[in-house]
Amino acid sequence: MSSPLSNFIDNRPAPPISGLYMDVTDPATNAACGSCPLSDAADVAAAVKAADRAFPAWSTLTMKARAALMLKFHALVRANAGRLADLIVLENGKNRTEALADVAKGNETVEWACTLPSVAQGRRLDVSRGISCRDERRPLGVVAAIAPFNFPFMVPMWTVPIALVMGNTVVLKPSEKVPLTMAAVAGLFVEAGFPPGAFNMVHGSAAACTALMCAPAVKAVTFVGSSPIASLVSNKCRELNKRVLALGGAKNHLVALPDCSVQDTARDVVTSAFGAAGQRCMAASVLLIVGSRLPSLVDSVVEAASKIVLGQAPGELGPVIDEGSLRKIRGYVDAAEKGGARILLDGRDPSPVPKEGGNWMKPTVILHSDKADPALHDEIFGPVLSVYQVETWQEAIEIENASPFGNAACIYTSKGGNADWFTSRFRAGMLGVNVGIPVPREPFSFGGLYGTLSKYGDGDITGEGAMEFFSDRIKVTTRWPTVEEELEFVKGGAA
Numbered sequence: 001m002s003s004p005l006s007n008f009i010d011n012r013p014a015p016p017i018s019g020l021y022m023d024v025t026d027p028a029t030n031a032a033c034g035s036c037p038l039s040d041a042a043d044v045a046a047a048v049k050a051a052d053r054a055f056p057a058w059s060t061l062t063m064k065a066r067a068a069l070m071l072k073f074h075a076l077v078r079a080n081a082g083r084l085a086d087l088i089v090l091e092n093g094k095n096r097t098e099a100l101a102d103v104a105k106g107n108e109t110v111e112w113a114c115t116l117p118s119v120a121q122g123r124r125l126d127v128s129r130g131i132s133c134r135d136e137r138r139p140l141g142v143v144a145a146i147a148p149f150n151f152p153f154m155v156p157m158w159t160v161p162i163a164l165v166m167g168n169t170v171v172l173k174p175s176e177k178v179p180l181t182m183a184a185v186a187g188l189f190v191e192a193g194f195p196p197g198a199f200n201m202v203h204g205s206a207a208a209c210t211a212l213m214c215a216p217a218v219k220a221v222t223f224v225g226s227s228p229i230a231s232l233v234s235n236k237c238r239e240l241n242k243r244v245l246a247l248g249g250a251k252n253h254l255v256a257l258p259d260c261s262v263q264d265t266a267r268d269v270v271t272s273a274f275g276a277a278g279q280r281c282m283a284a285s286v287l288l289i290v291g292s293r294l295p296s297l298v299d300s301v302v303e304a305a306s307k308i309v310l311g312q313a314p315g316e317l318g319p320v321i322d323e324g325s326l327r328k329i330r331g332y333v334d335a336a337e338k339g340g341a342r343i344l345l346d347g348r349d350p351s352p353v354p355k356e357g358g359n360w361m362k363p364t365v366i367l368h369s370d371k372a373d374p375a376l377h378d379e380i381f382g383p384v385l386s387v388y389q390v391e392t393w394q395e396a397i398e399i400e401n402a403s404p405f406g407n408a409a410c411i412y413t414s415k416g417g418n419a420d421w422f423t424s425r426f427r428a429g430m431l432g433v434n435v436g437i438p439v440p441r442e443p444f445s446f447g448g449l450y451g452t453l454s455k456y457g458d459g460d461i462t463g464e465g466a467m468e469f470f471s472d473r474i475k476v477t478t479r480w481p482t483v484e485e486e487l488e489f490v491k492g493g494a495a
């Protein structure tokens with residue numbers, strides 16, 4: 001096991017003042033593979049102070065200068081992708097292809113952040129004779145980012161690079177379940193030439209997050225994680241009059257119409273439901289099958305899912321994050337079975353497992369008959385797909401619209417008109433047509449629907465939404481004498 005991690009403040013490792021640590025475990029075996037600081041308010045204060053001290057110099061560099069450093073960081077991430085992916089496999093459990101994708105997708109946002117000087121300009125308009133209005137983007141100051149366990153690199157990159165290039169200084173709090181990846185990334189900021197205090201990181205859990213939100217110098221907070229904590233973070237920040245964007249959980253519905261391609265739909269649904277062991281906020285959770293395609297589509301889904309083997313090599317299904325999560329996932333399947341659902345593919349007994357002692361579960365497909373089954377409605381966050389048959393399009397929409405979540409939804413069909421009917425009625429922030437994981441890429445932003453359990457706060461994350469979030473538009477109204485007025489004045493003065 002490697003030596004205990006430190007916080008990262010002013011470009012240097014900073015052992016936690018709290019002196020407290022927790023074990024980081026390998027989900028494949030549950031053996032300890034690291035030691036994560038549990039920072040307290042004093043640790044957070046030190047990181048925020050460093051970020052606050054760095055802000056005046058960092059924010060007055062040109063945006064091009066900041067983007068140039070980010071470009072170097074981008075190259076370093078690419079050069080270190082294999083090493084970072086190894087850490088993601090170790091602490092998160094993903095298979096190696098998924099871990100490399102975590103790094104590559106995160107680095108796409110870094111790449112977009114490098115283009116901000118071409119898109120982040122202000123505006124100017126002449127509004128009256130001699131009077132013009134313009135707005136200028138200004139950074140906010142110190143901003144905080146709080147991340148979940150399921151994408152150790154990609155989710156921190158949704159905000160950190162954009163916040164930095166826009167001129168803010170950052171304090172990141174990675175998930176205490178997966179702190180090793182970002183600990184390795186911190187050194188790359190130094191290697192790229194970022195000045196001390198621009199990027200800082202504190203490890204820990206609830207206490208560190210609370211101290212971060214409450215620190216007076218922190219002007220804005222982004223959070224990605226479960227809905228109850230997203231709601232709590234959003235309420236706290238609102239109370240403190242801070243800008244906040246808090247993305248929560250998901251229960252994504254995929255609707256298959258009778259005119260969909262059975263093979264393509266089955267393949268896509270299986271990838272969406274079981275990739276990353278179902279621990280994605282974009283994972284397919286519920287497949288609603290309209291009409292007569294049920295037997296052939298379900299057979300194809302079950303056949304494709306049953307071929308997935310456990311392991312962490314490309315294409316294999318990794319473990320879920322911890323024992324508590326495994327217990328919760330199995331509990332939903334047990335309860336659904338008790339309530340009369342048919343378990344078409346049962347992954348609860350994972351034997352033989354690739355490594356002993358880990359949180360393994362094979363793909364599971366449940367065919368529900370009770371519309372009220374909690375497994376159909378709650379976020380399970382594991383390798384479980386719920387299937388439910390409906391007779392009409394209207395019924396499919398009613399079920400999707402009734403979900404308290406609103407992250408993503410997808411329609412499978414071969415007709416454009418059918419797709420339009422559904423995309424104009426789905427109640428979710430990110431929609432797919434024949435795409436089970438409809439992740440918008442920059443310059444588009446990522447985020448569920450406001451007013452649901454999937455999103456609280458302002459704007460969207462990544463892309464142009466993050467550019468807006470991490471800047472203030474300062475409005476400047478100017479009045480200068482026109483050339484004609486100047487001439488009149490000179491003439492008048494001469495007389």
Ligand code: NAD
Pocket residue numbers: 146147148149150155173174175176204205206209210224225226227229230232233247248249250280281379381407447448454
């Ligand atoms: P989590 O809510 O348990 O933890 C997320 C972060 O919150 C961690 O850094 C944790 O330390 C911190 N935290 C824990 N308790 C806190 C408290 N009381 N106050 C403030 N912060 C606290 O989430 P998780 O289990 O790490 O991640 C899985 C969840 O994240 C799922 O619900 C998933 O859907 C969601 N998620 C959502 C998106 C999205 O874009 N909507 C993306 C990825 C993950």
